[in-house]
Amino acid sequence: MAAEGDEDYLTTAQVARRLRVKPETVYAYVSRGLLTSVRARGRRGSLFAAADVERVASRSVEHSGVVEEIESALTLQSGDELYYRGRSVPDLATRSTLESVAHLLWTGELTEQPPFPVDRPSVDLARAAIAVLPPTARRTDQLRIAVAALGAADPLRFDLDPTAITTAARTLLGTLITALPGPTAAADASPGTRLLPKLQANPNATPSGAPASQDSEGATPPSASAAAALDAALVLLADHGLAVSTVAARVAASARANLYAVVSAGLGALDGQYHGTAPTLAYDFLARAKHDPLGALSDHLRTGTGVPGFGHKIYRTRDPRAEALFTLLGDHPIMQVVQTITTHTKSFPNSDLALAALSHAHSLRPDAGEALFALARIVGWTAHALEEYAAPALRYRAPGIYTGTPTPD
Template identity: 45%
Template sequence: MRDQEPAGSTHEGREGHGGHGGHEGRRLSTRETAELLGVKPETVYAYVSRGQLTSRRDPGGRGSTFDAKEVEALARRNKRDSGGSSSTGGELSVRTRITLIDKDRYYYRGVDATELAARHSYEEIAEWLWTGELRPGVTFTAPEASVTAARRAVDALPEHSGPTDRLRVAAIAASAADPLRFDLSESAVLGTARTLIPTLVAALPPLRHDHRDAGPLAHRLWGRLTGRTPDEASLRVLDTALGLLVDHDLAASTLAVRVAASARAHPYAAVSAGLGVLEGPLHGAASGLAHRLLLDVLDQGTAAPVVADELRAGRRVPGLGHRLY
């Protein structure tokens, strides 16, 4: 296990806590803050949402300002955490209260993610992220009304619709079937999470006649991903993959969800916002390119010519070269 620093637990350089005397009371604009940290302006607000920066409205009402000492302290921490690199390491190597990415490992609430995924189901890991408690054997159940609404909406889509299209429509339909969706108390939001996830799985069209609608989520998802007959090893691999992907810090879609939630959008709307961003070829759609590459390798029986074609065309090899992984 590895302990991590909760976001907002320490803030070097806040007013009254050191810093450079020449910057006493000086405020920076969002653009100046982004330049000093070496990140995009939207990432500045991600730091605010994580409690790593505090903002204050400009008296002129045209934007937020940030304490120069606090920004410089965060820049020093980011530089230290990224091994002194002058690149945008601070934007990539960030801590949240949930996940810490450290070199080639990452941790959920201080526990190695690979260890959790090897020993626990997707649902158990999700509960650990949400509550800090492990609930052995927990499963998520979708309300019949939500599933019916989601399936009816998904079935109305054109046949060529992709999985993300179906998930977005299912989330919207499920929200319409939930009269309590505007309850944003913690218990209600967690309850929605436990029902929305299996609803999204149930809304995907099955590829097997003997697909499952009960049991662990990975078992229910299998028959909607492939027509192959599952064995226990295959189901375990899928469950492990879901556990490893359950959270990986502030990806673009995660940030979109947080922005929607910060506007007090209900959980269905927040998830829908994230699914919209997931469509981008530099984010979720990148996995489809990697899948296509693997199919080409299987067709040719060797990877060398497939990789050579990618390099000849001046493209990066899909699935390789991610700045974090």
């Protein structure tokens, strides 16, 4: 217990000013054992030994670029709801095109937009870069090398004017969608229609796995329903606030990296096993569960790890993106598998499982979910880059606490 007025002790506010951090960070230092708080007699609040504070200060890397909170006008996650610039994302997924939603995120205006353009020389370059990769390369591997090649070939890539950025982003998306290996649909078709034959496990089969002749008269052909589901998935996944890949993209933009470098930074973080590759893990889990849902669940529970595609760090009772995709899948048999597993878990399915279910329902490649995730998130990374380009440069640098060998006195 410290005596009030003891000059050897500092208040929380004084510590925050000395360390150039917020009061909340001071309490974080306490929880991490870097500082020890004591109670003051006859008053509320904590005090900290001045010597301890100086010790932490001497080990801190002081600079003016610390950003502890990032303000953004793009995406709101409120409760278990998701909004882009104040508009319900599930509603946008069923009523707006990806091009229009991209324009909304980039400019704040929701207006009808033309298809993403296709630059033929850029498509040829991207395909040449992709051709260098081995046949085992995933679609996301192909996207990464294509983005790097396209960036190196763009002499105007350092033009960070908002109009130049949005024009480049539209062309980049159109080029990447077209350049991926597989049959090429009409350039004026929707992104989902153009991607479908490139993401199918067998492009010559109907997406539902059933012969086209089995469709009832007047019903939506399987290929059309699959393309619509892909279009919806791209909108639903376009942004999700400050996910780790988005933070990586914003850090790159803060250094005034060009759009291609920003996208490359996002793709690099997306490749982590806890982020962009999660849909493939969920796909593999569903592949086993299709034959024995409870057996697959039981085998996975024995590992002591979370069930792939279930739960979320932000949502508490449901993932609105997953619900929207499940609605599009209707009564497809894969939904019976999802429902059986969900009934016997204490959590809820997330967008990773929804992408996996979409892939199984329409006979897509095991890595199709990753590719959809990556392409969709390019829209969001571009929007965050535009915000970052308008902010002070080089504003990201966490306060460092040196824990190495002490320097001589």
